[in-house]
Amino acid sequence: MSARPRTDSSTSRRRAWASSASSRAERQAMVESTMLIFGPEDQSVRTEHEVMADLLTLAGASVMAIGPHDVQRLTALAEQAIHVVAADPDRLRAPDESPAANLAFANFGPEHIPQDDSSVDVAVMVDALHRVPAMMLEAGLTELARALRPGGHLYVSEPVFDGDLNDLTVLVRDDGRERLAAFEALRQAIQAGQYELEREVFFREPLAFGSFDDFADALLAPQPGQVPPRADVVTRARERFEQFRSGDDSYVIDARRRVDLLRKV
Numbered sequence: 001m002s003a004r005p006r007t008d009s010s011t012s013r014r015r016a017w018a019s020s021a022s023s024r025a026e027r028q029a030m031v032e033s034t035m036l037i038f039g040p041e042d043q044s045v046r047t048e049h050e051v052m053a054d055l056l057t058l059a060g061a062s063v064m065a066i067g068p069h070d071v072q073r074l075t076a077l078a079e080q081a082i083h084v085v086a087a088d089p090d091r092l093r094a095p096d097e098s099p100a101a102n103l104a105f106a107n108f109g110p111e112h113i114p115q116d117d118s119s120v121d122v123a124v125m126v127d128a129l130h131r132v133p134a135m136m137l138e139a140g141l142t143e144l145a146r147a148l149r150p151g152g153h154l155y156v157s158e159p160v161f162d163g164d165l166n167d168l169t170v171l172v173r174d175d176g177r178e179r180l181a182a183f184e185a186l187r188q189a190i191q192a193g194q195y196e197l198e199r200e201v202f203f204r205e206p207l208a209f210g211s212f213d214d215f216a217d218a219l220l221a222p223q224p225g226q227v228p229p230r231a232d233v234v235t236r237a238r239e240r241f242e243q244f245r246s247g248d249d250s251y252v253i254d255a256r257r258r259v260d261l262l263r264k265v
Contacts, residue, residue, distance in 0.1 A: 035190075037183050038162055039202025039258060046203040048126065048157060048257070049076060055199055055261050056155060061121035064147065066110050067128025071099055077124070078103040085115070090131070090223060110140030118149040126157040130175060130182040131223065137185035145194045148264040154195065156260045158182060163256035164244070165207065165219075171237045172220050172229045186260055195262035202258050209251045212241045 052073075058080035065074060065086045078084045078100035089109035098105065108114060110125070110132060123144050132140050144154055159166065161176050170176070189195050209215040220237070222228050229237075244251045
């Protein structure tokens with residue numbers, strides 16, 4: 001009489017673990033072969049708005065935007081979406097008046113999202129993920145997955161640690177470690193099966209400034225908990241900034257960016 005195969009619970013668990021381990025290995029190999037922290041040297045010139053319009057379907061969508069308030073971007077989102085919640089964890093007071101009736105302001109970060117489970121179609125984070133403390137990145141991406149409906153999208157746009165704008169801002173604030181931590185957290189969330197990587201886009205966005213003060217207010221102001229830069233550091237950045245003066249006395253600097261579009265599994 002031939003021996004019957006074991007079908008006890010421990011055998012089933014081992015089989016499930018082996019299958020899961022294989023799936024994790026496949027996901028890891030896929031992510032490592034497709035996700036890049038640096039893009040090609042030759043990148044198309046586009047605006048964030050153009051990339052967002054190309055990647056996202058916003059008509060009738062419930063949108064949650066987490067990160068620094070960009071009123072022009074938020075208004076553009078509100079023009080297409082049915083409802084937009086704009087949350088800035090570093091801004092204690094919302095604007096006095098919303099530019100659109102379907103745009104609401106809030107104060108929370110990705111690790112503490114008050115929205116119901118599966119209630120959000122699209123989550124947008126521009127210049128925001130690397131500002132989340134490293135110890136909270138995993139919890140934040142898990143919370144985002146909880147709030148997103150199955151098949152919903154997470155749009156993450158981050159500055160690339162390369163190019164003219166980076167070379168200028170790094171003189172004052174080197175956040176390369178934070179950007180790398182954010183990138184690795186995305187990879188781990190995909191490998192864990194919370195999300196699938198749908199698209200990764202690299203582009204160059206020309207940013208125009210009227211003066212160094214405009215540039216400093218927009219990009220060099222210290223975040224909560226950061227120490228203001230020393231005067232000699234600001235002077236060195238000002239000298240480098242002058243290299244980008246154009247004929248009409250404006251300043252145009254290329255910002256290299258990476259967008260990862262993730263879909264909730």
